[in-house]
Amino acid sequence: MNRVVVTGLGTVSPVGQSSAAYWAALAAGRTGFGPPTIFDAGRLNTKSVAEVNDFVAADHFDVRQIGFLDRVSQLAVVAAREAIGQSGLSFRNGLGARTAAIIGSGIGGQTTQDDNFKRIYADNAVRVHPLIIPRTMPNAPASQISMFFGIKGPTYAVSTACASATHSIGQAFHLVRAGAVACAVAGGAEAQLTTGTVKAWEAMRILAPDTCRPFSRDRKGMVLGEGAAILVLEPLDHATARGADILGEIVGFGMSADAGDLTAPDPDGMVRAMTAALADAGLAPDAIDYVNAHGTGTTANDSTETTALHATFGAHARQLAISSTKSMVGHALGAAGALEAVATLMALREGVIPPTMNYLGPDPACDLDYVPNEARRQPLRAALSNSFAFGGLNAVLAFRRFAG
Amino acid sequence: MVDVASGVIELIAGKVRNKQGPLQLSDPLESLGLESLDVLELTFAIEETFNIEIPFNANTEFDFKTVGELVHAVEGLVAKKTASA
Numbered sequence: 001m002n003r004v005v006v007t008g009l010g011t012v013s014p015v016g017q018s019s020a021a022y023w024a025a026l027a028a029g030r031t032g033f034g035p036p037t038i039f040d041a042g043r044l045n046t047k048s049v050a051e052v053n054d055f056v057a058a059d060h061f062d063v064r065q066i067g068f069l070d071r072v073s074q075l076a077v078v079a080a081r082e083a084i085g086q087s088g089l090s091f092r093n094g095l096g097a098r099t100a101a102i103i104g105s106g107i108g109g110q111t112t113q114d115d116n117f118k119r120i121y122a123d124n125a126v127r128v129h130p131l132i133i134p135r136t137m138p139n140a141p142a143s144q145i146s147m148f149f150g151i152k153g154p155t156y157a158v159s160t161a162c163a164s165a166t167h168s169i170g171q172a173f174h175l176v177r178a179g180a181v182a183c184a185v186a187g188g189a190e191a192q193l194t195t196g197t198v199k200a201w202e203a204m205r206i207l208a209p210d211t212c213r214p215f216s217r218d219r220k221g222m223v224l225g226e227g228a229a230i231l232v233l234e235p236l237d238h239a240t241a242r243g244a245d246i247l248g249e250i251v252g253f254g255m256s257a258d259a260g261d262l263t264a265p266d267p268d269g270m271v272r273a274m275t276a277a278l279a280d281a282g283l284a285p286d287a288i289d290y291v292n293a294h295g296t297g298t299t300a301n302d303s304t305e306t307t308a309l310h311a312t313f314g315a316h317a318r319q320l321a322i323s324s325t326k327s328m329v330g331h332a333l334g335a336a337g338a339l340e341a342v343a344t345l346m347a348l349r350e351g352v353i354p355p356t357m358n359y360l361g362p363d364p365a366c367d368l369d370y371v372p373n374e375a376r377r378q379p380l381r382a383a384l385s386n387s388f389a390f391g392g393l394n395a396v397l398a399f400r401r402f403a404g
Numbered sequence: 405m406v407d408v409a410s411g412v413i414e415l416i417a418g419k420v421r422n423k424q425g426p427l428q429l430s431d432p433l434e435s436l437g438l439e440s441l442d443v444l445e446l447t448f449a450i451e452e453t454f455n456i457e458i459p460f461n462a463n464t465e466f467d468f469k470t471v472g473e474l475v476h477a478v479e480g481l482v483a484k485k486t487a488s489a
Contacts (some may be wrong), residue, residue, distance in 0.1 A: 261439070298462075
């Protein structure tokens with residue numbers, strides 16, 4: 001079995017459009033929330049979203065390319081370009097056929113879909129754009145990354161709502177570890193901020209009217225976000241042989257399903273996913289120093305996740321540093337797990353724990369150390385990154401600081 | 405116009421999981437076995453039926469403790485809408 005290391009990171013986020021800018025913002029506790037600008041919110045109640053609001057497609061693609069790319073694929077390809085560039089790998093040779101691209105998305109090309117339906121139903125359009133179907137399909141980001149960079153091995157999308165990217169990275173990790181592929185490009189992308197989609201989220205009545213305050217008293221829910229993050233994974237031997245800069249190591253992946261409520265979180269499912277990730281990594285619970293929590297900022301998730309952390313870690317739960325970077329970038333659904341994987345890898349590498357921002361004070365149901373409002377410098381050995389999706393689908397990655 | 409009280413009670417009754425017999429205004433909503441998605445769908449159904457907006461964020465406690473409190477709240481919202489119309 002191969003040890004699996006990360007040699008490239010790419011990020012397009014509401015707080016920065018490169019991994020370096022994203023990480024600097026997280027470490028500084030900078031939040032990316034603001035009023036909607038990229039979609040018509042005139043008839044909506046939503047006042048706060050996390051947009052990648054200065055993303056200009058023409059800075060990254062020529063006109064012909066843009067015609068093929070929904071925003072979700074644009075974000076994905078830009079993140080992949082950064083990650084692959086950083087890795088120094090080229091797939092335009094034999095390596096491409098032995099490389100996987102597994103890219104999660106919760107709902108695919110929503111901008112295209114929303115615009116199409118508006119034209120048909122509201123504007124009574126006679127005809128619509130011929131590329132709506134291939135722009136909208138949830139596998140478009142995976143397919144576009146494959147085509148842009150010449151990746152010809154196993155390529156597909158994983159769609160598990162808020163856990164999509166974590167499942168994607170986990171599957172890629174297992175493929176590389178087993179030697180089934182030589183390399184993998186994995187992560188997630190989401191561009192869900194459209195009038196129709198946000199209206200549907202409003203109907204669930206779980207969006208915060210102000211901001212996202214995970215684990216805090218008086219938290220009022222989640223803030224919708226968007227973005228993309230991509231990781232390049234390869235065997236340690238392969239990375240070492242070519243003298244690559246190794247950014248971190250993926251050591252375990254655990255999955256579970258609740259088979260219970262459609263949307264309500266279940267501590268048992270969370271515990272089983274975290275326990276499976278620890279077992280897969282061969283790590284004892286007390287080897288973990290940091291947990292990048294799912295931490296959506298809803299009443300139900302944060303208290304349930306706290307219960308699950310107690311159950312998984314026992315007395316060690318009180319020694320954990322836990323934070324939710326959703327307090328800065330919102331909930332990017334199918335990209336969230338990848339954005340959080342980047343944050344977790346950078347935290348391990350830098351020895352800096354990104355904070356849980358907007359924290360007002362403790363809630364009795366959330367009684368652990370959430371690194372409130374300010375980043376903390378602390379050497380870290382290993383960390384978990386949690387993703388718990390609607391539909392009761394849970395995925396957890398375990399990472400280790402790479403120290404040779 | 406639909407009688408508000410009976411309309412609301414009928415909508416609640418459609419979601420009840422663990423009570424036999426007719427609903428009483430004094431029945432605590434909590435005792436009826438409504439799950440979180442039931443509350444969400446019930447709120448939507450009431451809003452659609454009476455064309456009102458019920459201020460409710462699922463991250464806070466549902467403000468209405470009994471069938472009667474919910475009925476009265478809806479009656480109030482309907483009256484307010486009628487008055488402003």
